[in-house]
Structures are given as structure tokens and as C-alpha cells.
Amino acid sequence: MNWSEMRVAIVGTGRSGIAAAAALLQRGATLELYDRDMQLDALEQLIAHLEDAPADPDMEITIAEFPQQDVPDWESPPDLIIVSPALPPSHPLFEGARAHGVPIWSEIELGYRLAKAPIIAITGTNAKTTTAALIHHLLTHAGIRAHLCGNIAGTESDQTLTTAALKAQPDEWLVAEVSSFQLQNIHQFRPRIAVITTITPDHLDYHGSFEAYARAKGRLLENLTPDDWAVLNGNDAGIQQLLKWLRAENCPGLLNVERAGHLILNPASLWGDEDLKALSPACGGEGMGMGEGALLAATVARIVGCSEAQIQTALASFRGVPHRMEFVAEIKGVRFINNSMCTNAAALDYSLRLAPKPCIVIAGGVDKNDSAEQLADAIRRYCRAAMLIGRDGERIGACLSAAGYTNWRYAGTLERAVEQAFALAQSGETVILAPGCASFDQFRNFIERGERFRACVRTLSERGQG
Numbered sequence: 001m002n003w004s005e006m007r008v009a010i011v012g013t014g015r016s017g018i019a020a021a022a023a024l025l026q027r028g029a030t031l032e033l034y035d036r037d038m039q040l041d042a043l044e045q046l047i048a049h050l051e052d053a054p055a056d057p058d059m060e061i062t063i064a065e066f067p068q069q070d071v072p073d074w075e076s077p078p079d080l081i082i083v084s085p086a087l088p089p090s091h092p093l094f095e096g097a098r099a100h101g102v103p104i105w106s107e108i109e110l111g112y113r114l115a116k117a118p119i120i121a122i123t124g125t126n127a128k129t130t131t132a133a134l135i136h137h138l139l140t141h142a143g144i145r146a147h148l149c150g151n152i153a154g155t156e157s158d159q160t161l162t163t164a165a166l167k168a169q170p171d172e173w174l175v176a177e178v179s180s181f182q183l184q185n186i187h188q189f190r191p192r193i194a195v196i197t198t199i200t201p202d203h204l205d206y207h208g209s210f211e212a213y214a215r216a217k218g219r220l221l222e223n224l225t226p227d228d229w230a231v232l233n234g235n236d237a238g239i240q241q242l243l244k245w246l247r248a249e250n251c252p253g254l255l256n257v258e259r260a261g262h263l264i265l266n267p268a269s270l271w272g273d274e275d276l277k278a279l280s281p282a283c284g285g286e287g288m289g290m291g292e293g294a295l296l297a298a299t300v301a302r303i304v305g306c307s308e309a310q311i312q313t314a315l316a317s318f319r320g321v322p323h324r325m326e327f328v329a330e331i332k333g334v335r336f337i338n339n340s341m342c343t344n345a346a347a348l349d350y351s352l353r354l355a356p357k358p359c360i361v362i363a364g365g366v367d368k369n370d371s372a373e374q375l376a377d378a379i380r381r382y383c384r385a386a387m388l389i390g391r392d393g394e395r396i397g398a399c400l401s402a403a404g405y406t407n408w409r410y411a412g413t414l415e416r417a418v419e420q421a422f423a424l425a426q427s428g429e430t431v432i433l434a435p436g437c438a439s440f441d442q443f444r445n446f447i448e449r450g451e452r453f454r455a456c457v458r459t460l461s462e463r464g465q466g
Contacts, residue, residue, distance in 0.1 A: 001113070004028030009072070011035075011093065012084020016107035016182075019160040020082045023114060026166075034072055071096040078102060082110060085181030088206055106185035108150070108178050111161030113188070117147070117168035119161075120175045120300060123183065123217050124197030125238070126347045127293040131197055132177040133321045134294060138301035139173060141314035150176035152321075173304065180207065180216035190223040190253075193300055194230045197293055199238030200346035204369050214242045221246065224253035226260035231299050233292050234265030267292075267299040275308055323450035325351060328457050333427025336457045339434045340450030345374035348436035352382035359430040360385045362417045362453075364393030365437030372399045375436045380405045385424055387417035391441040414442070414449065418456040 006029050010017045013035045021031055071093045077100040085106060087093065097104050112119065122132040129152060136148040149164035161176045168174050176191075180203060183189075199214050207213040221230055230253075232239050243265075246254045257263045268276060276295075298311050306314075320326055328336040339351045343365075352361060361383045363375065372392060376399035379386045386408040388397050394410050401408075411417035414433075421431045433453045443449040 006030070006079045007032070008080045008082060009034060009074075009078040010082045011087060014084055014086070015158075016160050016162075017082070017084055019162045020107045020110050023110065023162050023166060032072075032078065080105065082107060083185060085179055089184060090208075103187065104185055105187065106182040108161045108176070108182045109186045109189050111165045111174075111176075112186075112190065114162060115165035115168065115174060116170045117165070117172045117174050118192035119190075120173055120193045120195065120304075121150075121178050121189075121191035121220055122176070122195040122197065123178050123180065123220050124195075124233075125200045125202045125217075125344065126350055127197045128177050129341065130321050130324050131195065131293040131297050132175055134297040134315075134318055135195075135300050136175040137318050138297060138306055138311055138314045139175070139304060141317070142301070142306040142310040144173065144304060144306070145169075145171070146173040146175050148175050151179050151182075152177055178220065180213055183219040184216040186219055186223075188223060190225070190228065191220065192228055193303060194220045194224060194228070195296055195300060196220065196230075196232045196239055196242075197296060198233060198236045198346065199242055200236075200344065201369055201371070202344045202346070210238075211245075214238055215245065218242045218246055218251070221257075222251055222253045224257050226256045226262070228253075228257055229262040229264065229300075229303055230254070230257045231264045231267060231296055231303070233267075233296060235292065264299060267295045270299060270302065271295075275312075323446060325354065326450070328454055329461060331422070331457070331461050333429075334422060334425040335430045336453075337430060337432040337434075338450045338453050339432060340439070340446045340453060342434040342436055343438050343446060344369055345371040345378065345436055348375055348434050349378040349382075351432070351434045352378055355382070355432045355434070356430045357382070358384040358428075359432050360387065360421045360425055362387045362389060362411075362414065362421060362431065362433045363436050364388040364396055365390035365435045365439050365449075366441045367392040367395070367436075368438045371436075372396045376400045376403060376405070378436070379408070384429070385421075387411045387421045389414055389417050389442070390435070390437060392437060396436075414452055415456055418453065418460070422460055 003024060008024055008029050009032045010021050011034045013033055021033060024031060081097055081102055081104045083104055094104060120135060122128050133148060136146050139146040147164040147168050149159045149161050152158055164174055196217060199217055201210045203213055207216060224230060301311050323338055323340040326338040328338050335356060337355060342348055342351050361379055363379060363386060372395045375396050380400060380403055388408060388410045389412060397408050397410055411420050425431055439446045439449040
């Protein structure tokens, strides 16, 4: 594409919008940046992003506020719109763009168009970040150059696909976590290897239904060719349902990899019994296993060219990802685990199943999927006690009481929950932050929530209680 002749509107000046703007400015595009709450430092962020790769000094850029319920008042529509993943599909911008024939891309579509390196793309409701990080770890341990990118928030590898695509050479790999929000606005995006970990109800407030959410995830498969691979957790009911829909509609990408023998639904079938035993040990550090995520990652590494010995050695040295089953400390024999990224009922069930027992959970926040009963059920089955916080904590507690589970209390804040959980815990037990809910009632995001949990635990230790 001749970017220097294009006028591009970027809606949203978060990390993906700024990364897209920087890449396009370097290619001479004329840019318009829009945001609902446009801050004056947006241009400063962009300039900082360009320090190592300056754009044309004559670059043309406009910054303006984006109307919340309408579309910008364009005298003439732009040639392309790149949208923030936070913009819901119901926003009038999408209908307006269609009416004017203007394509709408997500940032990962731009990253794909600019990339020279092949892409391993990982999506799913749960375990996608850890699976992506483990794939990257396995490849680099084997001497294969790879760049971890995408939605790896809260880690040292927090860079967008577009940013990484500009660095990666053709003989390297891009290992990208991608979201349902991003996938619903792709066109040609095509990973060399597509990975789906799980699909369970999530982000229903955004997508409107489980089917719409699952189909957004499924777009990861639609452009695959017979030379590509799809590595899926075939044991997952949501993935099985998605495959039924896609097969019924003759999804070209799915049919391509299936006919080529490149659709892997049972990764365990590729490994011998002894190999499977070697893949099972704790891959998250300090005794937290990854389960099926480790098997998916190992299978991808094998496809890329890693030997079984390299994979097994690398698994033993993987220490997990911040805010995902992260061991924080042990105080007076009580282990503290930070799983702040746990934001839905399926994630809560999975993380509590993996957590060392007996355990006391800190859960609650904004139940974005109206799943209080499912959250309560997971707590009741796996936890000795529960400290509940946030907007919907008491509602979860009411569901626990209705099920006959009485060892819970509403602590309200994370600080009080940590104090109360530690007071109750005995040596040999685990206190795990696994909210099962979104964080935005009390925190900016799950990262801030996880960091606050770490700080609370650190305070306990500094009081001389350790």
C-alpha cells in the first residue's frame, strides 16, 4: 500500500492506537487521531514513541475529540479507520464507515500488513497470555529468535504486534496474543500458526452473546491456508461448538488446515506417554501447573522445529507471567498467589483447581457476565474460605449462602481482604487473589489490582509477621 497517499483516522489513543500512529507516520500517512477523552499528552506520547524511528518532519497530524455516540464530522471520509479494541461493535462509527465504503481495521490487521516475520497468534478466554509467553520461552530457549507481543499487558514484553512487526526479520517469529475485540476487525490477518486455548462466556457486555464472542475468536482461523496450522484445545466445549458453526458454514481457513492435516485438536496424540509425563510438571513456577496450555505451547514449539529435549528443558525453567498464578511470598507458612488476571467464572474455576490446597480465595469486583452463581460454585468446591470484595462481592456471597456455604465474609476492599485472609490462614495454606471479576470498580485495571495485592502482602511481611 502507498501509505504516503493515504489519510488514516485512528480512533483511540491507547497503546494500540499510538503504536499504529507511529508506524503510519514513519510511512508518510496523513493522520487524524480521535479519542473520547482526548488528553493533551497524546501527541507527546506519540513523539516519544517515534524517538528511535523518527517520522517525516513534514508529517501531517490532527488530534481531536471523538464523539461518544456519533461519528466525527468529516468533510470527506478518510481512506482507512483503525479502531481501538475498546470501541464496541454497536458504535455508529461502524455503520457510518460501511455507508461510505471506508474499511475499518484493528491494530493487529495493520501489524500483519507490515510484518515480514511469520506470526503465531494465540487467543482464548483463559490461559492465552501464559500460553503465549511459554511458546516464546520455548522458542528462544531453542535458539529461535522470536518477539513476544500483543495483549501481554503487565509484563516486560508489553508491546503491540505492530511495534514488534517493525523489528522482526523474516527468519524470526512474532508470538502474539490477540483478543476477540481485535479479531472482529480483521480482513487479511493470517497467522502461520493459530492457537485457541479455551472459549467460555466472557465479555458478553461487549459482544452481546456467547455466539458473537465465540465467532469473534473464530475469525483467527478464517484466512488460514493449507500451509498454516491450527492448534486447538479440542477438549474445550466452547471450541467444539465453534468448530460446529464454522464447519457448517464451510469456513475456508478451517477446511484448509483440516484437509492438509494441519488441524491439531488433540495435541496429546502427538506425544508418547513418557513425553506427556515430562510436559506435566509445574510450568508456572512454585508449583502452579499450566495443564493444557503447556501441551498447546509444546506442540507449537514442535511444529516450529524445537526438539523434545529442548522443550522439556525449557519447560522446567519457565517461571510464569505477572498476575497469572504468580507466587508472591510465603509468610509464616502461608503462600500468597496473585492471579489478578482471573476475570471470569471459567478462569476462577481453572485457577482454583490448580491452586495448592487448602486455599482461601479473595474474589469479587465487577461481574461483567452476570455469573455470580457460577463464581460461587467454584469457590464452594475448591476453597476453605472466601474473602469477597468490590461491587458484586456481596451478591456472590448471597449465592454462597444459598448453596449452604457459610465460611465467607464481605471484606469490601482488597486491603481488608488480605488482612482477614492472613488472620484466618494456617501454615501450609494458600491465599489466592482470583477475583473472577473485572477490576474497574476499585482499580484502573487488573494490573493495578495485582500490584496492590503484592503491596498488601509486602506490608504483612514488613510488619515482622513473616
